[in-house]
Amino acid sequence: MKVARALIDGAARVLIIDDEGAWLVADPHADPLAVLAAGTGERSGTVDPSTLRWLPPVARPGKIVAVGLNYVDHTAETGFTPPAVPLTFAKYPSSLVGHGEDVIVPDDLTSQVDYEVELAAVIGRRCGGGDRPTIEDVIAYTVANDVCARDLQFSDGQWTRAKSFDTFTPLGPWLVSADEFGDPHAARIRTVVDGEVLQDDTTGSMVFRLEELLAHIGAGVTLEPGDIILTGTPAGAGGFRTPPRYLEHGAVVEVSVDGIGALRNRIVHRTKGHS
Numbered sequence: 001m002k003v004a005r006a007l008i009d010g011a012a013r014v015l016i017i018d019d020e021g022a023w024l025v026a027d028p029h030a031d032p033l034a035v036l037a038a039g040t041g042e043r044s045g046t047v048d049p050s051t052l053r054w055l056p057p058v059a060r061p062g063k064i065v066a067v068g069l070n071y072v073d074h075t076a077e078t079g080f081t082p083p084a085v086p087l088t089f090a091k092y093p094s095s096l097v098g099h100g101e102d103v104i105v106p107d108d109l110t111s112q113v114d115y116e117v118e119l120a121a122v123i124g125r126r127c128g129g130g131d132r133p134t135i136e137d138v139i140a141y142t143v144a145n146d147v148c149a150r151d152l153q154f155s156d157g158q159w160t161r162a163k164s165f166d167t168f169t170p171l172g173p174w175l176v177s178a179d180e181f182g183d184p185h186a187a188r189i190r191t192v193v194d195g196e197v198l199q200d201d202t203t204g205s206m207v208f209r210l211e212e213l214l215a216h217i218g219a220g221v222t223l224e225p226g227d228i229i230l231t232g233t234p235a236g237a238g239g240f241r242t243p244p245r246y247l248e249h250g251a252v253v254e255v256s257v258d259g260i261g262a263l264r265n266r267i268v269h270r271t272k273g274h275s
Helices: 032-038 072-078 150-156 210-217
Strands: 002-008 011-018 021-025 043-047 053-055 064-068 087-091 102-105 117-123 138-145 169-177 188-193 196-202 228-230 252-257 261-269
Touching: 002 021, 002 032, 011 032, 032 138, 032 169, 053 169, 117 188, 117 252, 138 252, 138 261, 169 261, 210 228
Parallel strands: 064 228, 102 261
Antiparallel strands: 002 011, 002 053, 002 169, 011 021, 021 043, 064 087, 117 138, 117 228, 138 169, 188 196, 188 252, 252 261
């Protein structure tokens, strides 16, 4: 089952996506996770996906927990020492933006903006803390772009600010239920910038599998429905290429995971506006 959120007539609405198109869920107050959990929802007609303004498919996650250096080749290209345990950091929920929306770069603050395609796991029920979370606690998967200001990432000495500017976490275009998506370690994952493939791997190349990530993140930390886990990015990030390839004003970035779909966003430098 695929569930999305979009802005329709000025209000956030939940949609069910299937082979026949995009169906509006009748309840204007429907929650995407509740629709996924039920496996159904009363529909009130179709809408044209090409006309939609897509919203992040998770409305208000309490936490976005990201994992760094979780693909072998990406760790090698960075020159960092492979971590002995998962390396985690936070991204602010205010950094979320939907499919088709612009990523607004504060180019007065950074000149080295990078892309990172990631498989995102969405928690479906309260877990962790005193109980070990498992993959059964994941209700859905989606695609994320962990946009990063590399210059600030390294000058700050920690990663949160550089990865949490407004719009720096594109997410979507929709949620795919865990049962429909299947094995989270068997999907092709790619980044295409202005038509050129720059990242291309499979999620089977993760160093720490999702079960290990959940156990590590949820040890002493309660995970709530809607919390998002970003599982890492493969090799090919722009900042570690020779020469580096950072995202320019007007670049179109498409990140995708097979079995989910493609998430596309345009890069807009704040001082240059939306023209």
